[in-house]
Amino acid sequence: MGTRAQNWYPEDVQSRPIHEGLFSSPGDPGGLGLYAGYCWSCKALHFPATDDCPYCGATGCETRIVGKTASLYLGTVVTAAPPGYHGEVPYGFGLVDLPEGLRVISVIAETDVKQLRPGLPLRLGLRTLPCPEPEQAEGEALTLASWHYEPAAESP
């Protein structure tokens, strides 16, 4: 198994999101979700959320929370750490289909490729990753939080 989701900002570990604006906190009123951009002009969703619509170029996209659940479209397992990545290997990797119509690239918390079948039910979670060294030296955050999708044990 790869890394497991942890509580958001646990008191004993300094943690920060790997990048701002990717996902909400489990402690937020709406709970954990991905932030997608919704374009009022062409009605398309995109992720990560940006003010500009990557489909029609309109500005003023609205941020919406999506992807609390998903189903696997295609998956594989990464066996060697790519440049700049300091987390665990192997790790699952794939494209997941969100009920809102988005198809998102994501780390998958499953390293047995036989389990990574199309249609596998998934739910959104968080994983912790080591912080790049320069930040540690400055006494800032010690871990980074990123999203992943985990196999959902049972359908709700």
Place this chain on the structure above:
Amino acid sequence: MSANPVYIRGVGLHPFGRFPEQSVTELGLHAVRAAIADAAAGSDPAGSRAPGNTLDAAFCASVYSGVAAGHKVLSRIGCTGPPIMNIEAGCASGGAALSLGADLIRSGRYRNVLVFGMEKMPRGMIRSSFFPPWCEQAGLTPAPAYFALRAQRLIQESGVTREDLADVVVHNRRKGVDNPFAMFRKEVSQEEVLQSRLVCDPLHLWMLCSPNEGAAAVLLSSETASGHTPVELAASVLRSHQPGSALGEHTPLSGRIGDDPESPTTTAAREALAQGKLSLGDIDLVELQDTDAGRQILSIEELGLCAAGDGGAYVRAEQQKSKQTVAINPSGGLLSKGEPLGASALAQIVELVWQLRASAGARQVPGAKAGLAHTVGRGANASVSILVRH
């Protein structure tokens, strides 16, 4: 107004491989000199000077060679003065440079244009400045994983098996045996390919091309010469992606379910055939993008050599020699040659010129009259060029 024809007067290649003693400038210079010498050999003995001496412009394709890479090459041989433009378009950099150079001749603005490409690739998994650092830290950037997802889709939707993927490698490596410019010149078996390390299921190590080093050069001219079999660049088209597909070479973090816009390869191929006033049935040989074994099958589908979803059947028919209408990657492809980004697309053009001049030696495709070259990669960029023999 009819466009001026574009002829390929000279071609040159530096072998693909690893050359720690040589700078990228030296690799490029080798290919440029070879192309100029080739053009000179094809020029009328008492006639006008070879186009290398009368350049109107030069385009240099490279991704990792830094500032003014092309200028550094041409400064070595006194070929400066005309405009020199350095072009980056990922795997299709050479195709981008070629289409720019060709269009300037077609329009009548220039008569002689040098197009060359060169690269010394970093070793190992290719690090790209394409993604922001947080994507690297999050593990969202491994190139082989993106290749693997495309291959997984072929397995799901095109009846492709792991054995088919291995057979693509067997096919290309067999062709590469006869190519003195290739890095790998040994045949491999399906079993050996499947026994090589699993990188990202279903892709094993030998199903991935090796980033390496090399250079290629092509001299374009509005006039032909008597010394070589005239080869015309009938079409050269560059296209980028349309948004929507999460699996495209533009590697977005999201796409839309059910949104499958036409791939830039399909668009470029259709427009190139229209530009050359040809149909796919006229094409005798194809050099296509085989960054990995799955990409070769996808390229076959996207170019229209078979219907979408028939890639697996196409590869099996080719393997059984039951269908030999088009020769695929007679050079051995990137799986045999390796991939120096800036040089790879132009090396395809060099191979097609040799094939159309009937000077490709043991790997000659008999009676080749028309060839198509295809590259696709980061951007996304896709280029399709068509060469015909006169």
